[in-house]
Every structure is written in C-alpha cells, then in structure tokens.
Amino acid sequence: MKFILVLLFVGVALAQDHHDHDHHDGRSLVESLANRAEALLKHVHETLKNARGTHNHLLQALEHQAVAIEALAMDLRAQLKDEHREHHMHHIHTIEEDLLFLENRVSEEIAILHHFQDGHHHNNGDNHQRLLERAEQLLKEAKETIEKHPHERNSRELESEMIVIEALVRTIKTRPDESELKKDEEELARHEKSVRQLIEKINHRHNHHDH
Known part of the structure; x- marks a missing residue:
C-alpha cells in the first residue's frame, strides 16, 4: 500500500513538474513573440513618421501591416495574462507563423520604399x-x-x-x-x-x- 502511495505521489509530482515546464516554456515563447511584435510595430511607426509626405501611395501598405501587427501584439498580451496558455499552444504557434510572415513583409515593403526614395526605380x-x-x-x-x-x-x-x-x-x-x-x-x-x-x-x- 505504501509502495502504491509512493508511486502515486511520484506520478503527481512528475505531472506537476511537466505542467510547470510547459507553463514556463509557453510564457517564454509568448514573451519573446510579444517583444518581437512590439519592436516591429515601433519600426513601422518610425518608418511611417520619417517617410510621411513622400510616396504616400507606398506607405499605405505599411499602414496596413501596422494594423495587422497591432492585432497580433494585442493577442499576445492577452496570452501573457492567460494562466492556461499551454492549452492554446497551437494558436500561439499560428501567431508565431503570422508574425514571421509580417516581419518578412515589412522588410520587403521598407526595402521597396527605400528603393523608390533613393531614386533607383x-x-x-x-x-x-x-x-x-x-x-x-x-x-x-x-x-x-x-x-x-x-x-x-x-x-x-x-x-x-x-x-x-x-x-x-x-x-x-x-x-x-x-x-x-x-x-x-x-x-x-x-x-x-x-x-x-x-x-x-x-x-x-x-x-x-x-x-
């Protein structure tokens, strides 16, 4: 009986440790993604501010990206407050994929903007x-x-x-x-x-x- 109780205790402890590990890893990932989203949003806003008045038709795409990035950032901030985020890891990984795509899109849009600003087009x-x-x-x-x-x-x-x-x-x-x-x-x-x-x-x- 004691042996069974010991096994039960060990099993509960391991399960809790696994839960804590997933919880910690989930929070670390969300924090990292949130920081990336905030940095990207800041970069876009600074680019829009510095380029205002020039090639306005090209800035519309960046403004559209800023809205999408802000939506991801808000979602990530909500995930940070969620104590059960480990149950939403599929959604979090979807956000990660979307953020990577937006990072690439923003990089391309800014490169295009600079291309036109520098008179290369x-x-x-x-x-x-x-x-x-x-x-x-x-x-x-x-x-x-x-x-x-x-x-x-x-x-x-x-x-x-x-x-x-x-x-x-x-x-x-x-x-x-x-x-x-x-x-x-x-x-x-x-x-x-x-x-x-x-x-x-x-x-x-x-x-x-x-x-």
Whole structure:
C-alpha cells in the first residue's frame, strides 16, 4: 500500500513538474513573440513618421501591416495574462507563423520604399495597355489561388489586394495622359511583389502539409 502511495505521489509530482515546464516554456515563447511584435510595430511607426509626405501611395501598405501587427501584439498580451496558455499552444504557434510572415513583409515593403526614395526605380515605359495587361495577369493569379485554397487565412489578404488592384485598373483606364502613369506603375510593381509573396506563402504551406 505504501509502495502504491509512493508511486502515486511520484506520478503527481512528475505531472506537476511537466505542467510547470510547459507553463514556463509557453510564457517564454509568448514573451519573446510579444517583444518581437512590439519592436516591429515601433519600426513601422518610425518608418511611417520619417517617410510621411513622400510616396504616400507606398506607405499605405505599411499602414496596413501596422494594423495587422497591432492585432497580433494585442493577442499576445492577452496570452501573457492567460494562466492556461499551454492549452492554446497551437494558436500561439499560428501567431508565431503570422508574425514571421509580417516581419518578412515589412522588410520587403521598407526595402521597396527605400528603393523608390533613393531614386533607383525607373519606369518601364509601359503604356496604358501594358499596365492593364500586367494588372489583369496579377488578378488572374490571385483569383486562381483563392479558388484553389478558399479557406486559407491569407486568402483574405489576397482578396484585399485584388480590390486595390481593381481600383488601380479603373484609375489607369481613365488616365488622360500617359505621362501620369509613373505613379500607377510604381504602385502596380509593389502589388505584384506583395501578391506573389502571398501566393508563394499559401502554396508553400499547402505543399508542406501535403508532405
């Protein structure tokens, strides 16, 4: 009987130790992610502040990223207060994946912004028709990806990109003077990069799951 009680005590102690270990590891991960999210948000806000008034159409993407990062940061702060966060580890790992994606997106957006600010971008000289063809091709790729993976969470971002691109198409069609197409070409170039990154991310996730 004593032997059974000892085994029971040891089992309870080991279970508690395992619980404490998971609890500690979960908190450490959430704290690390929260710090990364806060640092990224600060970096975006500083970039927006310093670049205000220049290439405003390019800053819209960063503003969109800032909203997404703030949402993740709020979620992580809520997880830090949750004493049962070890039961939400799948959700926390999803946040981690989303944060990594946003870190990469922000890095790309800032690189594009600096590229234009430093005067390295040169208009391809595309006319109305060529810009419209590029935009229609981009819309086609985005639509096909959404139809293939309708429940993918990044599909919502693709849908948002499509709305903006469709508005850009309407703008290009009404441009009276092709000399005014430079801004449109710059914006389309940014959307081409963003959309194809989203498509690559969606395809990569599903290819990874298939294996």
